[in-house]
Amino acid sequence: MKFTLPLFEIVTNLNDMAESERPKIGYSCYFTRSREGEQFVPEHVFSYQISGRLTMTDDNHHTNIFNEGDFRFIRRNNLVKYIKEPPAGGEFKSVSVYLDQQSLRDFSIREGIEGSSVRSTASVIKLKPNTLFKSYMDSLQPYRQDDVVISDALQQLKVNEAILLLLQADPSLADVLFDFSEPGKIDLEGFMEKNFHFNVQMKRFAYLSGRSLATFKRDFEKVFNTTPGHWLQERRLKEAYYLIREKGRSASDIYLDLGFEDLSHFSFAFKNKYGLTPSKVMTH
Missing domain, CATH: 2.60.120.810 (Jelly Rolls)
Incomplete structure (x- = not known):
């Protein structure tokens, strides 16, 4: 070729x-x-x-x-x-x-x-x-x-x-x-807490945790009692609230670091969860 x-x-x-x-x-x-x-x-x-x-x-x-x-x-x-x-x-x-x-x-x-x-x-x-x-x-x-x-x-x-x-x-x-081993099955809670801020496909999270996508989703619901997508958004928003309220960070500074693709989506999701825009949380 x-x-x-x-x-x-x-x-x-x-x-x-x-x-x-x-x-x-x-x-x-x-x-x-x-x-x-x-x-x-x-x-x-x-x-x-x-x-x-x-x-x-x-x-x-x-x-x-x-x-x-x-x-x-x-x-x-x-x-x-x-x-x-x-x-x-x-x-x-x-x-x-x-x-x-x-x-x-x-x-x-x-x-x-x-x-x-x-x-x-x-x-x-x-x-x-x-x-x-x-x-x-x-x-x-x-x-x-x-x-x-x-x-x-x-x-x-x-x-x-x-x-x-x-x-x-x-x-x-x-x-x-020359280490040709693949990722082994690891503790899912620790892995997700470490990597929730990465905005990658679910199959990548599954692979790096040593699981097939189907097993990842099944194990995830057993550990977290919710779906991966829902948990990721909630965890990212929780971290965002902490960074804005306690550290004085602005939404524009943190949304990419937390795995959100654009600022408008982040701001909408944040207000939908907390009832306030990120800028209002900063002033409270």
Whole structure:
């Protein structure tokens, strides 16, 4: 299979692609104002910040800021929030290499490398500056031409090269790269309290808690005595009330952080529950 990789293709959400359809190399580039969002990360990602600034917050509320010239590694099966900011008068640019599970399994067998079951606590890792990393990312420049057809074989070579470079820079990453286990069934109440502020599809919550969607919904009602959708809205509104009333935060500052898609929907739901608009709660 061959395909043309458009110039600076924006690849920010791989959630609904089959593994075989996911690009191995992705670019993000735009001129406009800052963008905010969140996503489920299905594969390990090795990235380089070409220009602009990227702020990422993981599900443990750890925040990393990546500026021009920074390298990062993002572990698979995690939820992250991000803010992409182009520089004044310039472009936000980053390049990412997606280390898919099949490539890593093949590499593991070929090289005889096994990972341990010990999981790193960090979902997003800022990598130390490395001249080999920079040379590697520069070598991807030809892949950004919109008239170049990149074969699977060529892309696979670059993925394998990225794996080798990461292992050379930090051999302990083998325990992360070659851990092929899937999320196990975990305590649902603790998991939801930790992640309720992420606005992702219910199937992602189910998967990360080690359940099928049907089992997730069934277990959820046993634990919370309500549906996931209803509980999520109530929990987010409860947190919003606390932040507005006790911390003096404004609705516009918190609605995205709490998983609401737009301010008007948040304000309507808030007033419907508490009988007051967010601004009225602040003044009481």
